Amino acid sequence: MKFFIDTANLEQIEEAIALGIIDGVTTNPSLIAKEGLQGENAIMQRYVDICNLVDGDISAEVVATDFEGIVREGEMLAELSPKIVVKVPMIKDGVKALNYFTQQGIRTNCTLVFSAGQALLAAKAGATYVSPFIGRIDDITWNGMDLIAQIIEIYANYGLETEILAASIRSSLHIVQCAELGVDVVTCPLKPILGLLKHPLTDIGLEKFLADARKSRS
Numbered sequence: 524m525k526f527f528i529d530t531a532n533l534e535q536i537e538e539a540i541a542l543g544i545i546d547g548v549t550t551n552p553s554l555i556a557k558e559g560l561q562g563e564n565a566i567m568q569r570y571v572d573i574c575n576l577v578d579g580d581i582s583a584e585v586v587a588t589d590f591e592g593i594v595r596e597g598e599m600l601a602e603l604s605p606k607i608v609v610k611v612p613m614i615k616d617g618v619k620a621l622n623y624f625t626q627q628g629i630r631t632n633c634t635l636v637f638s639a640g641q642a643l644l645a646a647k648a649g650a651t652y653v654s655p656f657i658g659r660i661d662d663i664t665w666n667g668m669d670l671i672a673q674i675i676e677i678y679a680n681y682g683l684e685t686e687i688l689a690a691s692i693r694s695s696l697h698i699v700q701c702a703e704l705g706v707d708v709v710t711c712p713l714k715p716i717l718g719l720l721k722h723p724l725t726d727i728g729l730e731k732f733l734a735d736a737r738k739s740r741s
Protein backbone atom coordinates (compact mmCIF):
# COMPACT_ATOMS: atom_id res chain seq x y z
CA MET A 524 0.00 0.00 0.00
CA LYS A 525 1.32 3.45 -0.92
CA PHE A 526 1.35 6.27 1.66
CA PHE A 527 0.67 9.80 0.43
CA ILE A 528 0.86 12.80 2.72
CA ASP A 529 -2.17 15.11 2.62
CA THR A 530 -0.70 18.59 3.03
CA ALA A 531 0.78 21.55 1.19
CA ASN A 532 3.10 22.31 4.10
CA LEU A 533 6.76 21.90 3.14
CA GLU A 534 8.01 21.25 6.70
CA GLN A 535 5.45 18.47 7.18
CA ILE A 536 6.38 16.97 3.80
CA GLU A 537 10.09 17.08 4.71
CA GLU A 538 9.36 15.37 8.05
CA ALA A 539 7.40 12.66 6.23
CA ILE A 540 10.14 12.17 3.63
CA ALA A 541 12.72 11.78 6.41
CA LEU A 542 10.72 8.77 7.65
CA GLY A 543 11.38 7.15 4.29
CA ILE A 544 7.87 5.79 3.78
CA ILE A 545 6.17 8.50 1.70
CA ASP A 546 5.19 7.75 -1.90
CA GLY A 547 3.46 10.99 -2.87
CA VAL A 548 1.48 14.06 -1.83
CA THR A 549 -2.13 15.19 -2.15
CA THR A 550 -3.26 18.78 -1.80
CA ASN A 551 -6.60 20.53 -2.08
CA PRO A 552 -7.69 24.20 -2.15
CA SER A 553 -8.31 24.21 1.62
CA LEU A 554 -4.81 22.87 2.35
CA ILE A 555 -3.35 25.48 -0.02
CA ALA A 556 -5.38 28.25 1.71
CA LYS A 557 -4.05 27.07 5.09
CA GLU A 558 -0.53 27.89 3.86
CA GLY A 559 -1.46 31.57 3.41
CA LEU A 560 -0.18 31.62 -0.18
CA GLN A 561 -1.31 34.71 -2.09
CA GLY A 562 -1.96 34.65 -5.85
CA GLU A 563 -1.62 32.09 -8.60
CA ASN A 564 2.17 32.44 -8.94
CA ALA A 565 2.71 31.63 -5.28
CA ILE A 566 0.40 28.61 -5.53
CA MET A 567 2.11 27.29 -8.68
CA GLN A 568 5.51 27.83 -7.05
CA ARG A 569 4.36 25.76 -4.05
CA TYR A 570 3.45 22.86 -6.37
CA VAL A 571 6.89 23.13 -8.00
CA ASP A 572 8.56 23.19 -4.56
CA ILE A 573 6.64 20.05 -3.55
CA CYS A 574 7.61 18.33 -6.82
CA ASN A 575 11.26 19.19 -6.15
CA LEU A 576 11.07 17.62 -2.70
CA VAL A 577 9.09 14.46 -3.38
CA ASP A 578 9.88 11.45 -5.50
CA GLY A 579 6.28 10.48 -6.34
CA ASP A 580 2.90 11.68 -7.51
CA ILE A 581 1.67 15.12 -6.43
CA SER A 582 -2.08 15.82 -6.71
CA ALA A 583 -2.90 19.46 -7.56
CA GLU A 584 -6.57 20.41 -7.71
CA VAL A 585 -8.38 22.55 -10.28
CA VAL A 586 -10.84 25.13 -9.00
CA ALA A 587 -12.79 25.64 -12.23
CA THR A 588 -16.12 23.81 -12.45
CA ASP A 589 -16.82 24.09 -16.21
CA PHE A 590 -15.23 21.75 -18.78
CA GLU A 591 -13.16 24.40 -20.59
CA GLY A 592 -11.93 25.90 -17.33
CA ILE A 593 -11.02 22.51 -15.85
CA VAL A 594 -9.10 21.60 -19.01
CA ARG A 595 -7.27 24.95 -19.09
CA GLU A 596 -6.25 24.72 -15.43
CA GLY A 597 -5.43 21.02 -15.59
CA GLU A 598 -3.15 21.45 -18.60
CA MET A 599 -1.37 24.32 -16.86
CA LEU A 600 -0.87 22.21 -13.73
CA ALA A 601 0.31 19.18 -15.72
CA GLU A 602 2.95 21.34 -17.43
CA LEU A 603 4.58 22.11 -14.08
CA SER A 604 6.03 18.60 -13.75
CA PRO A 605 5.45 15.02 -14.92
CA LYS A 606 4.85 14.26 -11.21
CA ILE A 607 1.64 16.32 -11.20
CA VAL A 608 -1.66 14.44 -11.08
CA VAL A 609 -4.59 16.74 -11.90
CA LYS A 610 -7.26 16.56 -9.21
CA VAL A 611 -10.75 16.96 -10.65
CA PRO A 612 -14.04 17.11 -8.70
CA MET A 613 -16.75 14.48 -9.24
CA ILE A 614 -19.17 16.66 -11.21
CA LYS A 615 -20.57 16.26 -14.73
CA ASP A 616 -17.99 18.53 -16.40
CA GLY A 617 -15.35 16.92 -14.20
CA VAL A 618 -16.14 13.47 -15.61
CA LYS A 619 -15.96 14.90 -19.14
CA ALA A 620 -12.60 16.48 -18.30
CA LEU A 621 -11.30 13.22 -16.79
CA ASN A 622 -12.01 11.53 -20.10
CA TYR A 623 -10.31 14.38 -22.00
CA PHE A 624 -7.20 14.26 -19.78
CA THR A 625 -7.05 10.47 -20.17
CA GLN A 626 -7.00 10.87 -23.98
CA GLN A 627 -4.19 13.44 -23.62
CA GLY A 628 -2.11 11.16 -21.37
CA ILE A 629 -2.55 13.50 -18.37
CA ARG A 630 -2.93 11.61 -15.10
CA THR A 631 -5.87 12.44 -12.84
CA ASN A 632 -7.27 12.04 -9.35
CA CYS A 633 -11.08 12.21 -9.12
CA THR A 634 -11.89 13.87 -5.82
CA LEU A 635 -14.96 14.38 -3.59
CA VAL A 636 -16.18 10.83 -4.13
CA PHE A 637 -18.83 9.66 -1.66
CA SER A 638 -20.61 6.79 -3.44
CA ALA A 639 -19.86 3.62 -5.39
CA GLY A 640 -21.69 5.04 -8.42
CA GLN A 641 -19.39 8.05 -8.48
CA ALA A 642 -16.36 5.76 -8.19
CA LEU A 643 -17.62 3.68 -11.11
CA LEU A 644 -18.01 6.80 -13.26
CA ALA A 645 -14.51 8.00 -12.36
CA ALA A 646 -13.02 4.68 -13.44
CA LYS A 647 -15.08 4.62 -16.66
CA ALA A 648 -13.69 8.09 -17.46
CA GLY A 649 -10.16 6.72 -17.02
CA ALA A 650 -9.16 8.42 -13.75
CA THR A 651 -5.72 7.33 -12.55
CA TYR A 652 -6.87 7.60 -8.91
CA VAL A 653 -10.28 7.82 -7.25
CA SER A 654 -10.48 9.55 -3.86
CA PRO A 655 -13.32 8.33 -1.61
CA PHE A 656 -13.49 10.53 1.52
CA ILE A 657 -13.72 8.08 4.42
CA GLY A 658 -13.65 10.55 7.32
CA ARG A 659 -16.31 12.88 5.94
CA ILE A 660 -18.63 9.87 5.51
CA ASP A 661 -17.95 8.75 9.10
CA ASP A 662 -18.66 12.34 10.20
CA ILE A 663 -22.29 11.94 9.13
CA THR A 664 -22.51 8.54 10.88
CA TRP A 665 -22.32 6.46 7.72
CA ASN A 666 -19.44 4.02 7.32
CA GLY A 667 -16.61 5.21 5.08
CA MET A 668 -14.95 1.81 5.14
CA ASP A 669 -18.10 0.15 3.72
CA LEU A 670 -17.75 2.42 0.69
CA ILE A 671 -14.10 1.42 0.26
CA ALA A 672 -15.07 -2.29 0.31
CA GLN A 673 -17.85 -1.65 -2.23
CA ILE A 674 -15.49 0.17 -4.63
CA ILE A 675 -12.87 -2.58 -4.32
CA GLU A 676 -15.51 -5.19 -5.22
CA ILE A 677 -16.86 -3.24 -8.19
CA TYR A 678 -13.40 -2.47 -9.61
CA ALA A 679 -12.39 -6.13 -9.20
CA ASN A 680 -15.58 -7.32 -10.96
CA TYR A 681 -14.53 -5.53 -14.15
CA GLY A 682 -10.74 -5.32 -13.79
CA LEU A 683 -10.92 -1.51 -13.64
CA GLU A 684 -7.42 -0.11 -13.29
CA THR A 685 -8.16 3.14 -11.43
CA GLU A 686 -6.25 3.10 -8.14
CA ILE A 687 -8.25 3.56 -4.95
CA LEU A 688 -6.78 6.45 -2.98
CA ALA A 689 -8.50 6.47 0.41
CA ALA A 690 -8.74 10.11 1.53
CA SER A 691 -10.06 12.10 4.47
CA ILE A 692 -8.38 9.70 6.86
CA ARG A 693 -8.86 10.64 10.48
CA SER A 694 -7.07 7.92 12.43
CA SER A 695 -4.36 5.28 12.40
CA LEU A 696 -7.13 2.66 12.57
CA HIS A 697 -8.45 3.94 9.22
CA ILE A 698 -5.01 3.21 7.71
CA VAL A 699 -4.93 -0.34 9.07
CA GLN A 700 -8.51 -1.01 7.92
CA CYS A 701 -7.60 0.25 4.44
CA ALA A 702 -4.61 -2.09 4.37
CA GLU A 703 -6.81 -5.04 5.41
CA LEU A 704 -9.15 -4.28 2.52
CA GLY A 705 -6.27 -3.99 0.04
CA VAL A 706 -6.59 -0.28 -0.77
CA ASP A 707 -3.93 0.95 -3.22
CA VAL A 708 -3.09 4.25 -1.53
CA VAL A 709 -3.94 6.10 1.68
CA THR A 710 -3.52 9.84 2.04
CA CYS A 711 -3.53 11.61 5.39
CA PRO A 712 -1.67 14.10 7.56
CA LEU A 713 1.47 12.89 9.32
CA LYS A 714 -0.27 12.33 12.70
CA PRO A 715 -2.23 9.14 11.82
CA ILE A 716 0.90 7.74 10.18
CA LEU A 717 2.98 8.40 13.30
CA GLY A 718 0.17 6.82 15.34
CA LEU A 719 1.00 3.49 13.67
CA LEU A 720 4.27 3.50 15.61
CA LYS A 721 2.61 3.36 18.97
CA HIS A 722 2.23 0.31 21.19
CA PRO A 723 2.54 0.29 24.99
CA LEU A 724 4.28 -3.10 24.93
CA THR A 725 6.97 -1.61 22.68
CA ASP A 726 7.57 1.18 25.22
CA ILE A 727 7.55 -1.23 28.19
CA GLY A 728 9.80 -3.70 26.35
CA LEU A 729 12.28 -0.99 25.34
CA GLU A 730 12.42 0.39 28.87
CA LYS A 731 13.26 -3.10 30.21
CA PHE A 732 15.89 -3.77 27.52
CA LEU A 733 17.58 -0.43 28.21
CA ALA A 734 17.52 -1.03 31.98
CA ASP A 735 19.09 -4.48 31.50
CA ALA A 736 21.64 -3.06 29.08
CA ARG A 737 22.67 -0.47 31.70
CA LYS A 738 23.16 -3.31 34.26
CA SER A 739 25.52 -5.27 32.03
CA ARG A 740 27.48 -2.14 31.18
CA SER A 741 27.92 -0.81 34.75
Ligand code: E4P
Nearest residue numbers: 529549551654659690691692
Ligand atom coordinates in the same frame (compact mmCIF):
# COMPACT_ATOMS: atom_id res chain seq x y z
C1 E4P B 1 -7.40 14.40 -0.19
O1 E4P B 1 -7.23 14.25 -1.35
C2 E4P B 1 -8.56 15.10 0.38
O2 E4P B 1 -8.65 16.36 -0.16
C3 E4P B 1 -8.45 15.13 1.88
O3 E4P B 1 -8.00 13.87 2.35
C4 E4P B 1 -9.70 15.58 2.57
O4 E4P B 1 -9.54 15.41 3.96
P1 E4P B 1 -10.47 16.12 5.04
O5 E4P B 1 -11.83 15.51 4.97
O6 E4P B 1 -9.80 15.84 6.34
O7 E4P B 1 -10.50 17.58 4.69
